[in-house]
Amino acid sequence: MANRSTDNIRMTDDIQRATTSVDSPLEPIRTTNIRRWDGSRRTTTNWDSIRRDPELWFTTGDCSIHFYAQGQSRRGASLRVSLSAIESSNCRPLLERYSAKDSIESPSTSSDHSLWPDEDYFLDPSPPAKHELFIPAPSRLSKEGAFHYHLTTRNFFAWMFEKPLVGHRLGDSLLSLLDRMNEFREDEEQNLDDILAYLDSQEYTDFRSCPDHALAVLQFAEKYELLELWRDSFCHSAGMSEELPFSAEYEFVSRQSKALIIRADLEMDLRLEHAGRSVGNFLEDDLSGAYLGLPPPARLHLDRFRSFLHSFYVGKYGYWPPTRANANSAAFPKPLFKSMYFEFRNLYEYLVDPTSRSEFSSDRPADGGICVLQNITAFDNRRKYASLPHPLPLVPEAPLGRQKTATVRKLFKYSHAQKVERRTAALAALFAATNTSDMKVMECPLVREYLRFEKSWTLQEKDETVSCSDARKVRWILIYAILQTLISVTRAPPEVRDTEGVPYPLCCQIAGTPPWDEDGEKAVQKKATIKQKLVTMGEQEIGKARAQQDQVHPAMRTPDHATPIVAFTTPFLELKPDHADLFIPKTLPLFSTPPNPRNNSFGPAR
16 A cells, blocks of 8 residues: 555656646646637637637647647647648748658657546547647747747637637737748738738727727737728727726837827817817807908898707707716717717708819809808818818809898888798798708708798898898808817718727827827938938038049149139939928038138138
8 A cells, every 4th residue: 555655646746747847838837817809709708728729629620730849748739720721821831840750759649648637638539630730839938938939829820710819918919920920921911911801800900999909909000000000999099098007908008109199088088178168059159250250130140040059959958058978078978969960961961062162263153242161261270170072052042132232122112022022032042052852861850940940031021131142151151160060079080990889089180190100200210311311422522522623733723732612513302391401502612721710711711
């Protein structure tokens, strides 16, 4: 009994030494921090299947993949896949480097497994694989580094068979995966395209309410300078800025990107607050007399139209302005901003002149009255908005009675029937100057109420001192300005793909981005390079000039043996305006005599 106990103790020691041997590539290390990212389900779970990954173990596969060098371990394969899939993935370097050598017995066929505590690990009902790959970690790596290497190898085959990634961090796993693809495959340019397609297929580029995805892809896009992908993830990161510090990826985002995210978040907050205040009073301050020069009758009509809008939204929400999204902010809730945007866009489509352009055109006849284009252009410039492609409304050809001045109307008295006839004609002209072909536009509640307002104003008994065309222009200026304000807080940059179902704002300003833009460090480097080129060119010209001086006959020299002035020319480089400080004159005089101390200039004193 004592001998049997001693043998058991020795066997246990042998097992421990075997499982912790330096030759074993999968030494027991901490794997509690390994995560598996399922992009389609948007879940992150713990993962500990490095010894055998059930997702990459296909019973019909004919190629076993071992995470160690051939003959170095008795462990079985970690993956089992199809060799044809590897070959079709352009992995010739992988196959040439890591294919099994027939002269060495495969560890997976070894019959001595009695020392391993996980003996069931080797009881595989699958038939033996015809092909084997042995992919060891480089010997220079530490235990943690070797484990990370094996995770990346596993992720390489996960990319090949469209399975989710695993690792400590998603951003690091993406960067390591592309490096491994460059190592195991032949065409590096194709690798970048393939990994981007893989990111889309696994929905890692769906950043909605997922800081880990946004920050991980942000790091990847910054590393390889992918502009559209960077801006897409950047806008989502700025919208989720309050949640970013809780992500494990945030610590590894570059300082430049963090600064840009903070700036964009602050700018969005300020813009949302301004939009909330402006839309809350229907741009009473932005279109006040200080900015919009209107005659008193037109100003009265603007106030009347503003009162109509206030009544419409009071009827819709019960009160106006509505409850704020944040008690400390004047911004509206995002759904309300979006709802108003669609309503005013429909009203814009109902009244817009589709043939108008944003620039002043001499071939467009002037209709007199209020200049719409000048006023809305001034508004866009003041708020730094991009002008809409069609900035002008359809203007009705109102009957003469509506266009007569107050003095003329005093001279000509119309009967009640004549007044009704004139107003009916004016209403018909207003209706004719609209776009009624789109039923979605006509079904909009705001458009229907606007029709009632326009009809009520046109058929009123009281004479108005503003014409039908000027009244349409005044209303249009307010509609256009409100729509532009709503666009500024609801429309995301064109690089942002997923905008539906996002609870946070995406109206991110992308000016000055990305961090590798020409306005950053590369611009400084570019200027330094240009300066160096100019210096080099100048030295070459000096050398040519001195060679010419050496050829001057002694009789041509001046009495004081000063070398004649020789001018040389240096061709201009085509520089951008921001390199104006680098311009040099076309002709530079060259003097061989030292500067004269009496006049602090070159050459003999005069």
